[in-house]
Amino acid sequence: MKNVKVLGTGCANCRNTIKLIEEVAAAKGAQLALEKVEDLQQIMTYGIMATPGVVIDGTVVHAGGIPARNKVESWF
């Protein structure tokens, strides 16, 4: 079970990123605990400079823009 955090203040790109991750995970049958981090102070502790950011099991794997589908697929 993977712990996935999506960092973002709630803009359209962040919502689309969450949707994409849910879609890909469902298609691949991956189990994950998806968490939305919207608090800026918390977001900034990950040191990213562009949102949305994606953190998997504590590691930042993506920052800025909606990730490409094949990139998301490589995570699960």
Added chain:
Amino acid sequence: MSSIPASQPSQPSTPGLGRWVVTILVAAIAWVAAYTHLTDIADALVRLIGLERGTHTAEAVHFFLYDTPKVLLLLIAVVFVMGVVHTFFTPERTRSLLAGRAAIFNYLLAALLGAVTPFCSCSAVPLFIGFLSAGVPLGITLTFLVAAPMIDQIAVVMLAAMFGWKIAALYFGFGIVVAMIAGLVLTRMNLEDHLEDWVRNIQRGVGAASTTQTQPSWPDRFDGAWASVKEIVGRVWPYVMVGIAIGAGIHGYVPADFMAQIMGKDAWWAVPVSVGIGVPMYTNTAGVIPIVEALYGKGAAMGTLLAFMMSVVALSLPEMIILRKALKLKLIAIYASIVATGIILVGYLFNMIL
């Protein structure tokens, strides 16, 4: 999404460069063919509808049919090309170029980088804090933050297409100057105290980003650019249509030279009033340009129009609300008033020299 070859799970990132080159070549030829026949197409369509040229309705419809494909074609081309350029200027790279001294050259560099670094207002705060925490001086960070939304690449290309390269170059040049002045003035004011407390704490701590980024390949760059075309054009087109519809109404129904009286060079108060109207407005450049084009055709002064456009694009309420999380209200007010003053000055200057 699922129609892109890159998204097939069986072959992760192997869509060839050759395929992209061919696609881009074909698309470019089709683009040029369409772009050079915009008037013919609009003429033919107006005739097809059975409208007599010269009437108010026909002129408005013609404007709409001519401008819609023109603006959309330009938008797609600019967003794609800039999407490729953006892959060379990540925020991380820009930050490492700007960290360190507050020399005047760095203000120029910050303004220029602001024009080419990918930026969305949702990312304003992370970017702002990311810069400060890496030792980029506050004034330079603010220069970047002014330049990024104000010197809009879409605006530069559309101004060039509608009014010629001279106007586009002036817009670009003045945008750089306003951003630099804003940053320099703000630095003199010692505003570090007006950051929210938690931001200053992060600034002192280390907390630097550790995302290792590999250089993307050319097909990756093109994939990314195409994704941003779909994302941006998909989001922006309703604004564009509304803008063109308003432009068409002005073009068809407002009497010639009517705008010369209220937005002309002699109306000195038109510049600040335009900025005052523009600041709370929230749309995007591609939506404003058709309105600017139509108003210009009715005798409005270019400086006044550019001031209006810059204030719509550079100062937006949603961005202020996001920045409020990191900046105290006073700093935001100072930031906004300096940018607004700069834009007003640019408007007067343009009216004087054009």
